[in-house]
Amino acid sequence: MKMIRQLEQARQGLLTREVRSVARKEGLSAETLAEKVAAGQVVLLKHHGQAVGIGAGLRIKVNVNLGTSPDYVDLKLELTKLKTVCRLGADTVMDLSTGGDLKNIRQRILAESQVPVGTVPIYQAAVSAIERKGSVRHMSPDDFFSAIEEQAQEGVAFVTVHCGITLKTVNRLQQQPRTMSVVSRGGVFTICWMLTNERENPLYQHFDRLLEIARKYDLVLSLGDGLRPGGLSDATDACQIEELITLGELVKRAWEQGVQVMVEGPGHLPLNEVAANVLLEKKICYGAPFYVLGPLVTDIAPGYDHITSAIGAAVAGWHGADFICTVSPSEHLSLPTAEDVADGLLAARIAAHAADLARGNPAAWKWNRSMEIARAQRRWAQQENLSLDPEHFHQRRQSFLPSSRGVCTMCGRYCSMKMIQKALAENKK
């Protein structure tokens, strides 16, 4: 079977099946979408014959992270999380497992997921080196690449690759310590390897080798921000922006080889720095799609970081971020439960929708208008159907039933909407 490379097809003006289906879902013409793909502004992620588009002019998409940890390996729980988030509207998932039989877990998630699956292949390479040889130091440069190729072959749609970490940035980190240092696990594995081996990052040094693999499988590269701030005090610092500049250079090289690419971003940012971070990514990385983790806009609310990150994500999306990674309420505390990932996803979807509205997305406005009208007319069943989480809506309303069906228990017979409609109707001019 010949590999169809979306970027190359789009450049030739050919409308692939994926371009046509995504264009239909987004309410764009296939030609317009193909132009965006050709320009690198949109990437197409594929899974089981379906495609999801991420980038400028499209609905903002939401990813959910799944995966085991060394302390907690429960494949059944991870598959429950997967099922839950697919039902609640996740656009993609990432398997970030670091405990148990990583290959088996990944293959089960790939088989059962209804949405494209991403991974961070260095986890497998590093965990394997630690388990078999006692230290991340014993990875070979080949190990970096073989994990990526193995996962691409299995059907992973996109991979986070920390290509922007160089000896220069590691040196900067040693000279100018940060409050939170490095919080990206993939970034830390890479830096530990570089420090102990005193060698350059293979994914940077041999980036062309990575591009060959990506070309072979039309694998979308998500250029990871290994030096993303882990606390507000480290936000938008030289470490972070120096890495972003490197990523911008790599975006160009990926495009030259016909490889689809997006760029990852913070992390933790004060609210007033969010817009600048989006601007920087869009300028420095030539409009490549921006994939943000949060950003969390305060550090003082562990247990509620789905909310701190929804605030940041809404503002980031409004200013142009294209892809939001869900942060669950368990962030900074523990591995999330199924309920945690659900709560995180709903918060991220709220952020994405608020940003879509702010960006003037017509489908987002149509949905919102329908809800406003159903609410004004106090049509409760319709409101339930239109709500982000109809089951939750139903349970809440059932648990506190009003005396009259047309209102709710907040105001009862003093329902403002009911009273004003009656008064205006009776006193028409």
Place this chain on the structure above:
Amino acid sequence: MKMIRQLEQARQGLLTREVRSVARKEGLSAETLAEKVAAGQVVLLKHHGQAVGIGAGLRIKVNVNLGTSPDYVDLKLELTKLKTVCRLGADTVMDLSTGGDLKNIRQRILAESQVPVGTVPIYQAAVSAIERKGSVRHMSPDDFFSAIEEQAQEGVAFVTVHCGITLKTVNRLQQQPRTMSVVSRGGVFTICWMLTNERENPLYQHFDRLLEIARKYDLVLSLGDGLRPGGLSDATDACQIEELITLGELVKRAWEQGVQVMVEGPGHLPLNEVAANVLLEKKICYGAPFYVLGPLVTDIAPGYDHITSAIGAAVAGWHGADFICTVSPSEHLSLPTAEDVADGLLAARIAAHAADLARGNPAAWKWNRSMEIARAQRRWAQQENLSLDPEHFHQRRQSFLPSSRGVCTMCGRYCSMKMIQKALAENKK
């Protein structure tokens, strides 16, 4: 006992006990705070000998609405809510009861509250007219004022008064219907009265009479936005802004009479209209403190409106809003439970803190830095103490204990912070 009017004292350069205590809490000099009070940029709310300051240059404050409805009258529940939100850091509460013995409920809340209490006196006037005489129509103009005076006398610190609704705005509403019409209960009671009696709003027409009462008790007026948008489609429309212009005129008149005043705002706003709404209030109302309800930045997430409103509140606060009204997850669905008001309050406090950070509040940054350092050093007990909700932090961590005390179950032994610290220490240059 002579009534001390904060605004008049401040204008004379006198430093009241309240100014001194609020200045200390805010980390300002008493002189600086008195200047802000004198300029009307800050109001002081009093309760049981304590004071809370709201306005420019101060920490953003958070209010929680309590109160019964005709469908659900449970004083014990309301007092439980009160206790819960005082413990979780509410700066003020409002008693919005419309069911049961309103006077008794209010007096119990006033007695047991640890924070200043606000009310919407027209609720009592309207509910009484409906219960005793069958319709809101039968309120007399005197009823509008006597409810306010009664509550001021009882010790209410601030009242929402819908003075900006005029026959002109009611006419506009009839000529240019909105999607959600009017959603403010106080606004609707007022408009119903005006329509059925074909008379001007007494609180507008006889605003000086209201100012006399406010002067007598040094009652802070919170000028209500009866025409605040109830859905995104009605946001920032002529109805809303026309009322705001009237409120700006009334702010000036209040100041002329030595009366402290703040202005209420939306409501429901698309994210990209939030900053403009804050700007408009600050310009049109001469810098009077801005009290926002949300704003909710999407209408499609009933059951999660503590999150939709936290997004809007954070952005509003960052741009200059001073006072945030909590929206609970039960908004648009039912009267809130104690758990609902707690969840709403925590989301609003997150928004306020994120906005304080964005505005450069030194105390907010000190708190955040302490948490970052505790987290970087993986001091879990310290993180718990510093967190917004230590009890919740504790429960979450206990429910999912890691294999090693220094990490969490998210990454276990692959804790990025632990690994990078070790690697950097062992490979010092």
